[in-house]
Amino acid sequence: MTLLPEKLLTGYRNFMAHRYANETMRYKQLADQGQTPETLVIACCDSRSAPEIIFDTAPGEIFVLRNVANLVPPYAPDGEYHSTSAALEFAVQSLKVKNIVVLGHGRCGGIKAALDTTSEPLSPGDFIGKWMSLVGPAAEAVSANELMTPFERQTALERISIRYSLKNLRSFPCVDILEKKGRLTLHGAWFDISTGELWIMNPETGDFLRPDPEEVAEAAALE
Amino acid sequence: MTLLPEKLLTGYRNFMAHRYANETMRYKQLADQGQTPETLVIACCDSRSAPEIIFDTAPGEIFVLRNVANLVPPYAPDGEYHSTSAALEFAVQSLKVKNIVVLGHGRCGGIKAALDTTSEPLSPGDFIGKWMSLVGPAAEAVSANELMTPFERQTALERISIRYSLKNLRSFPCVDILEKKGRLTLHGAWFDISTGELWIMNPETGDFLRPDPEEVAEAAALE
């Protein structure tokens, strides 16, 4: 009887031999004192864009919500189960994070599905269809522009979706209030799987730009 | 203007200098050919239990859904937005993963909230309260036993919740059918933040046990 996929068991052995061995005290402290992450990252489930890898974080540094296409639905206090809103509420109200980063990425399967209106539902429940309908109007608008290539259309929708999620984040009263008080900052970023580049959203213009190497170096120097 | 929290910028520089530099070909290939992860991991948002770290995975290996307390709600094809069900559908039907791992962990804030019936909602929407009410009956059953310590009660509910999520996974027709055909295997695991130990669920009894070191070594030898 295989209790876990073998790759994961082997990986776990590596974790214990290296990472945990090196950071034992940190793990013990995090267990005793609880987590105090300063940042909530909302990322995609995609196997190629794990925030802990891309940001090379230590345990305890980022609280991470992951769903398909890193979407935040609009505020809807309707008594239904909302896993995204629950994670957001916990991060902001209980953990009191100072930053929220919506991290999108290229070649996103969810965004691709939103643009592909000809395909059949994946299953009778059509959960992906419904979930991606959150960006349905945006997908339609992007699709209408036949002068862009399919690749360009997908990148465009990936970035529009990040701005859409940031807008929805602000529809939550607690986010809106804390941001206005200067106690919470919202960020957008987009990861290029192929080149490894991180494009960061300019909060004023909404444009995605690669960070100035000097700024990165400066941040490193401040550490 | 700080575009991203400085820690994340520095971390990203490390990622580019080390991980991406070492795995450039893998990233490029994953971008060109798309992802083919064999395993869906359903994990908690907690900043101390990132699956990519615990399983020391390479990019492309695991598709990761993260919500508070790694819960899977029961199958409900009601046309509402279900981020968990959407990710599940995408992983099983589109990516055709072979394994699903529900990864819980100790000292889970969501589970603690479920057991604490005296606290106020975190915000008027009470999203955490509603979300954790998925395991409300189990929390009540656990709380009824006052002879267990709070820590013991929490561990008990953390493990009951993993079994609950596995049961709900099987309420999805696609999961049920593929598991019965032997094309999909479900697993439960629980990570001890303090000791770094991974307790794996025995699928027959539901008990959580640490993997036999020999089995781990064997898995490593098979690599």
Place this chain on the structure above:
Amino acid sequence: MTLLPEKLLTGYRNFMAHRYANETMRYKQLADQGQTPETLVIACCDSRSAPEIIFDTAPGEIFVLRNVANLVPPYAPDGEYHSTSAALEFAVQSLKVKNIVVLGHGRCGGIKAALDTTSEPLSPGDFIGKWMSLVGPAAEAVSANELMTPFERQTALERISIRYSLKNLRSFPCVDILEKKGRLTLHGAWFDISTGELWIMNPETGDFLRPDPEEVAEAAALE
């Protein structure tokens, strides 16, 4: 005529050839000067959890009471025969031990019997049924939670029973007085037969934790 089971005779020959041969002086001294054990261990009769083996003790170090499920009944000066209370009184008042350790263990047959309410008495006297009824209310509370596995329920009751015995120990005036004077310390521990692990009770929370390897090493260094 076989005077003793052969295994015991052979074992006794080994004892004389090795242990007694190596510790002759100690045995002679202990015979001449009497015993002065510093610790009373209250353990289970189980053949797999002998305190002298688990704690690798020398002769004379621990005074050992063993009954089914290592239970201490509440203080009851009623003039009846109480073997547990007699041993306790002798250890505390006559030998003046400084520590009492209640040592439970996993897969305890007595605890299992307490949780199994459907079985017939083992004999008309039903001595086990009556003896285990000491933890009857706790067994009921544990059994009420059907979401835990049988194994989890048994572990829970094993640990609750240790806390119960510690509480009853404190119902003996001599224990209570000496503990308050700081001349007697009470401990709880639980032995995992399968892994060999010893889980030690935190006296403040009642939780069972494995001892920090560093603390064990430190104790060794102090020897």
Place this chain on the structure above:
Amino acid sequence: MTLLPEKLLTGYRNFMAHRYANETMRYKQLADQGQTPETLVIACCDSRSAPEIIFDTAPGEIFVLRNVANLVPPYAPDGEYHSTSAALEFAVQSLKVKNIVVLGHGRCGGIKAALDTTSEPLSPGDFIGKWMSLVGPAAEAVSANELMTPFERQTALERISIRYSLKNLRSFPCVDILEKKGRLTLHGAWFDISTGELWIMNPETGDFLRPDPEEVAEAAALE
């Protein structure tokens, strides 16, 4: 905070490093398959006469009841808590042991207390006084013989007590029946702490004799 007496922590480390390390498979098997000891040993709590040491037993070989002076009270199905009877019932009826050994020893504190009629109770509950009153008439008879030295009187009562316990064992219907059917054998033995000698009771005469060295060697050869 010291969770356990340091000596025990150090001893436990030795156990893990040597005994458990050497017998890991046996412990795992005993945990998986349960215990099947062939012998119940009824011994004294005394710190100098641990049956596992004297008989050099492996884990799982002997089920061990220990009370002050290794006494078995007479059969009394009165609905009270009887720890000795409970252990006996469990060993005979559930584990189906083939042998019962009552193991007494020299310089027994309990027996000494029974012979000392001038001393005060150890505590108001006088649990030792009550417990040792089981052999009160025998103690009186022995004390009446002023021609024996105190040491001789004590040895005499230690051996009378073993025969008394064996008689009481036979008052339990299950013991009596199984012994008559030849499925259970009763033994008496007395351990001399100073010399390490084991004196074994001849079941026909009740005399205690040192085992014939040849018989011990023979038993060893049969292994």
